[in-house]
Amino acid sequence: MSNVSTEIKPTSFLSFKELKKSLFTAVWFMILTLPIMVIKVNTIENTVEWHWNRMVFVGLLIFFGSWGWRYLLARREMGPRPRKAESERKRFNLTAILMERKQVRTPTIIILAVMVIVFPFISSMYQTNIMITALNYIILGLGLNIVIGLGGMLHLGYIAFYAVGAYSYALLNYHFGVSFWLALPIGAGLSAIFGILLAIPVLRLRGDYLAIVTLGFGEIVRIILENWNDFSFGPSGIANIPRPGLFGIDFSLPQVTTFIYFIMIGLVVFTIFLMIRLENSRLGRAWVAMREDEVASRAMGIDIRKNKLTAFSLGAVWAGMAGVVFASKTTFINPASFTIWESVMVLSIVVLGGMGSIIGIIIAALIMILLPEYLRAFSEFRMLLFGFLLVAMMVFRPGGLVPAKRKVYTFPQEEAGNE
Amino acid sequence: MDLTYFFELLLGGLTRGSIYALLALGYTMVYGIIQLINFAHGEIYMIGAFTALIVIGVLTFTGMNGIAIILIAIVVAMVFSTGYGFTMEKLAYKPLRRAPRLSALISAIGMSMFLQNYVLLAQTPDFLPFPNLLPKIARLEQAESLMNSSQFTILVTTAGVMIILTFLIKFTKIGKAMRATSQDKTMAMLSGININKVISFTFVVGSATAALGGVLISSHTGQINYYIGFIAGIKAFVAAVLGGIGSIPGAVLGSLVLGWTESFGTGYISSDYEDVFAFIFLIAILIFKPSGILGKTSAGDKV
Structure with a gap:
């Protein structure tokens, strides 16, 4: 020093x-x-x-x-000197060129879109399935990003909402034959309600206490699903959940996989669009203010209570939707899919990508899901490496792979000088 | 109500509580000094149990006396666990001392995940039987249904550890330094306390109690695997919060309360929801009395 x-x-x-x-x-x-x-x-x-x-x-x-x-x-x-130079370089390399120059941005987006559309037709069903999982985690990551990245609240029970989404589709379908398309909003809504149910008791808690209570909540949901046999069929889970259909068309298995893939792409695009809008909205700015300093933001007239409730319930909505798609994709769910380590996995994605950074989270989700699938030898050490990465990221690069860009409000000085 | 059943649950809860207490003591000390939930504390407990099992496995070939083996195993487990605790603090927590709390917390979760999978890969994902080599007390054998020897050993050890730790913190020089560090790190540094040493020492003591707990509890339950530390760690944290985090007697009291809650909850309501009782109890405590039963610090900066 x-x-x-x-x-x-x-x-x-x-x-x-x-x-x-x-x-x-x-x-x-x-x-x-x-x-x-x-x-x-x-x-x-x-x-x-x-x-x-x-x-x-x-x-x-x-x-x-x-x-x-x-x-x-x-x-x-x-100290900050070399790091600043690095971040400056990064911005010129990546974000600036990709996002700010139109002549580069438009072709990039078009190439990406073509790749995304062509992917399920040129790859095998197995690969498409893996991609669906990765997309699912992108949605989970972006949803959790609302709570952690924007709201600054460490949420370790996030997977419970995923479970709520998955189980609401499975159970509604089992008892009432509710279709996938109807279950999607219902699952999201139920998750939001659960989000509020969790948020109410933890409104006053911060940091570690919040983490441990959300963790407890996640475990409570899982234990109830495991033990309440009459309701959730216990550890044996629910099988034969129908895959999504479209106006009664009968899909073959590869076709339906492609179809789910496009549903996921649609959901991801919708999520990204909404996230960008949210970040720049009044609500998003209020969350960021709350994250930076709760007391100061309260003094500035931000309704902490309302903002926390919306952060938890909105975050839960995405987990719910991802859960419904998960249930329809695997056609079988049981409580073992919703352990605390799944929450930690999603948390790792958000942390690795960079809290608050949409591009970062997408990249991180793709890396963390696809890499172990393609490098089989490495998949055994996956969780070990994730654990190490969490520590190393926090020590060396707390901003994540692609750190979120802080909003800087500048006055148009040159024009002011000319006048 | 059946009175014998009631007493069984009461004593069961007492054992359960003293099990949690052995872990909660370490938690509460670390939390008291650096205000961090050391998620990996449970992992240290697990590593202690594994080390002890390995030592026992190697020593049984020498044909030693059971009590000598368990004593050596406890000492070795404590030595290695303190090594792990010390290293963990240096690697994962020390560089983050000035970082936001969220960073340290995520780092702790990462550490916990790393250590779990380290043991999983190096040893085995299956449950391993853990031999019970704790001394048998002849008098207690007659009252087996109420309390057996290993339960009694755990109870006595917990009480002993609590007394030693209280003495350490209240009356020794290092204890005084610990109290000073936990109150105000800058001020402690100014008055000539090497806070790095104090924090390392806290981790060492916390890890040693965790390892001791690991060996005793595993002898009692009879089996271990890589995952035993996590839930035990969470429960111990709940207990520490219940009692008022940062307070040594509070940790023990909180553990006993939690032990009884679970014991009576499973005994009279349903055994499937054991963990649910603990968490619901925690949420209730945090809402109504965030500083815990014996907590004296103002709740404002923590909750």
């Missing part, structure tokens, strides 16, 4: 001192992970396996990893 002027280069980390530090860290971690990584006991057959090769692996990983970690940490400690 004291020597702000000195530039930190990766090469300056090749000194003997740094080598010693890395070595020390590596040895420390090798000792630390000794019992759990190396020894594997089987208490039934009374056998002990030793995996010494893992220890070498940990050592090597930590030796180089700690180097990178300390380098990044030192660069972070350098």
